[in-house]
Amino acid sequence: MLTVLTALCVALPGKSPAENNPRPTASIAATTTPNGYTQKWWKEAVVYQVYPRSFKDSNGDGIGDLPGITSKLDYLQNLGVNVIWLSPHYDSPNADNGYDIRDYRKVMKEFGTMDDFDALLKGIKQRHMRLIIDLVVNHTSDEHRWFVESRSSKDNPYRDYYIWRPGKPGAISPEGGIELPPNNDPSFFFGSAWQKDPATNEYYLHFFAVKQPDLNWDNPKVRNEVYDLMKFWLDKGVDGFRMDVIPLISKDQTFPELTPEQLQRPDIVYAHGPHRDEYLQEMNRSVMAKYDVMTVGEALGISLDETPLIVDERRHELNMIFDFATVRINRQGRHWKDWTLPALKAVYDKQDAALDIHSWNTVFLSNHDNPRLVSAFGDDSAANRVPSAKLLATMLFTLKGTPFVYQGDELAMTNYPFQRIEDFDDIEVKNGYKTEVLTGKITAADYIADLRKTSRDNARTPMQWDATTYAGFTTGAKPWLAVNPNYTQINAKEELADPNSVYHYYQKMIALRSKSPALIYGDYKDLDPTNPTSSPTGERSAARSILSSSTSQVRPEPTPSPKA
Numbered sequence: 001m002l003t004v005l006t007a008l009c010v011a012l013p014g015k016s017p018a019e020n021n022p023r024p025t026a027s028i029a030a031t032t033t034p035n036g037y038t039q040k041w042w043k044e045a046v047v048y049q050v051y052p053r054s055f056k057d058s059n060g061d062g063i064g065d066l067p068g069i070t071s072k073l074d075y076l077q078n079l080g081v082n083v084i085w086l087s088p089h090y091d092s093p094n095a096d097n098g099y100d101i102r103d104y105r106k107v108m109k110e111f112g113t114m115d116d117f118d119a120l121l122k123g124i125k126q127r128h129m130r131l132i133i134d135l136v137v138n139h140t141s142d143e144h145r146w147f148v149e150s151r152s153s154k155d156n157p158y159r160d161y162y163i164w165r166p167g168k169p170g171a172i173s174p175e176g177g178i179e180l181p182p183n184n185d186p187s188f189f190f191g192s193a194w195q196k197d198p199a200t201n202e203y204y205l206h207f208f209a210v211k212q213p214d215l216n217w218d219n220p221k222v223r224n225e226v227y228d229l230m231k232f233w234l235d236k237g238v239d240g241f242r243m244d245v246i247p248l249i250s251k252d253q254t255f256p257e258l259t260p261e262q263l264q265r266p267d268i269v270y271a272h273g274p275h276r277d278e279y280l281q282e283m284n285r286s287v288m289a290k291y292d293v294m295t296v297g298e299a300l301g302i303s304l305d306e307t308p309l310i311v312d313e314r315r316h317e318l319n320m321i322f323d324f325a326t327v328r329i330n331r332q333g334r335h336w337k338d339w340t341l342p343a344l345k346a347v348y349d350k351q352d353a354a355l356d357i358h359s360w361n362t363v364f365l366s367n368h369d370n371p372r373l374v375s376a377f378g379d380d381s382a383a384n385r386v387p388s389a390k391l392l393a394t395m396l397f398t399l400k401g402t403p404f405v406y407q408g409d410e411l412a413m414t415n416y417p418f419q420r421i422e423d424f425d426d427i428e429v430k431n432g433y434k435t436e437v438l439t440g441k442i443t444a445a446d447y448i449a450d451l452r453k454t455s456r457d458n459a460r461t462p463m464q465w466d467a468t469t470y471a472g473f474t475t476g477a478k479p480w481l482a483v484n485p486n487y488t489q490i491n492a493k494e495e496l497a498d499p500n501s502v503y504h505y506y507q508k509m510i511a512l513r514s515k516s517p518a519l520i521y522g523d524y525k526d527l528d529p530t531n532p533t534s535s536p537t538g539e540r541s542a543a544r545s546i547l548s549s550s551t552s553q554v555r556p557e558p559t560p561s562p563k564a
């Protein structure tokens with residue numbers, strides 16, 4: 001039995017997950033597993049995240065789009081995943097690649113039209129898969145019509161859709177008084193979280209970019225707008241939502257100054273507004289309770305012990321959250337931090353202990369905000385990329401919880417060899433460059449060395465479909481972000497033709513998991529928590545050593561033994 005992997009698999013009677021989930025919209029009769037879990041389609045799903053901008057371009061403009069995704073649905077069905085999570089596809093000026101929404105009921109024009117969305121959804125349903133979409137409602141774009149109205153005057157009916165405060169007086173200098181922002185809340189994308197707006201001389205709150213003003217959830221009109229837009233998409237047939245930074249929706253509107261300690265982890269402060277659970281329960285009553293949906297919250301600032309507050313099914317909030325303790329185990333802000341296998345296993349242990357049969361987990365080590373899976377948790381050298389990617393797949397598909405695959409991880413795509421600031425697109429990287437490098441705090445070389453390992457743009461380079469120009473991602477113009485130069489060796493066409501590829505290993509592991517209720521719901525026990533086979537520097541050898549301390553009962557095929 002694999003040591004850190006789902007051990008002690010409980011044999012469960014009854015239908016296989018595939019039989020339980022024959023049609024996209026069918027609701028499953030609630031059955032209970034011998035160890036007490038209520039069976040649900042979203043617990044049995046394997047989710048595949050599509051970052052539309054980088055998945056497949058259909059019209060040669062260099063930007064991935066919805067028809068591009070539709071053209072690859074057979075590829076996804078063949079892989080065996082059964083839920084697609086689509087990162088934001090809404091109308092947006094793209095200050096943060098779609099996480100800044102201008103119109104929640106329109107499709108981003110670069111991605112296509114509403115007809116293209118409907119065709120994508122139809123294609124997904126025809127293949128008995130489901131679609132969840134990104135719900136980004138902590139903030140909008142500053143180009144959203146609500147904000148355009150809100151900023152226009154203090155008595156505009158939309159003023160209270162956002163959070164406005166006057167500045168406060170600062171020190172008096174010989175030149176006169178200085179005005180300070182309402183408090184010292186920082187933005188995740190550098191600088192103050194307050195931006196002064198000349199039209200009314202007040203400040204608005206933005207936890208992310210200046211172009212991403214935070215909505216005022218204490219205004220019931222805002223909450224109802226959100227519930228309505230959720231219903232708009234659910235009535236179209238989508239199957240749920242991934243909820244962006246959802247714990248941040250409720251603010252302490254007294255805005256106390258953060259202490260130096262709190263400034264180290266503002267996400268913890270921001271995630272603990274007074275009405276968070278009340279609003280999520282209201283959202284559940286108003287929307288989710290009326291549909292058979294899957295909800296997964298991005299749980300910035302929520303500790304493991306608090307997870308049940310949001311996901312315990314008896315509290316009627318969300319189905320699952322993404323807990324960052326695993327995926328960020330190798331990070332200190334933007335800096336890389338070496339990690340060890342026992343430390344990672346300890347998090348899986350803690351997760352298991354924190355969540356009982358009423359709370360369900362997610363399993364993931366990558367997404368569009370993190371570096372590539374095999375580069376961060378495996379060994380992306382030519383010799384070990386394939387075996388370490390297979391090993392990580394074995395772990396992710398055998399842990400208890402719903403697994404999330406990020407596009408390209410099934411090919412073991414790697415980090416990009418960034419050299420210069422111009423190679424990046426991400427607003428976070430660019431803001432950081434202005435704040436840290438251009439002010440002389442650190443050198444450009446140090447900054448880029450960090451980001452080469454940790455930048456989100458690593459995950460956003462175009463999908464590598466084949467060995468033709470631009471990896472078959474686009475037929476025309478240059479892609480919006482450069483293709484990784486290793487596309488001639490690492491691409492879907494090659495892997496589909498090779499029965500021993502990472503793609504085929506994912507396919508087998510997904511099939512095995514789908515046929516084995518024990519792998520989904522079975523109890524977990526780490527039989528060897530302090531296994532020291534990882535090197536102290538962890539980064540390269542730790543993941544490999546997970547399997548080196550195992551027997552082969554769960555493996556669908558012999559795992560190549562990496563040279564440690």
Ligand code: NOJ
Nearest residue numbers: 096099136208244245369
């Ligand atoms: C989390 C998203 O995953 C990230 O991409 C985005 O920049 C922030 N939330 C702001 O929406």
Ligand code: CA
Nearest residue numbers: 057059063065
């Ligand atoms: Ca396009």
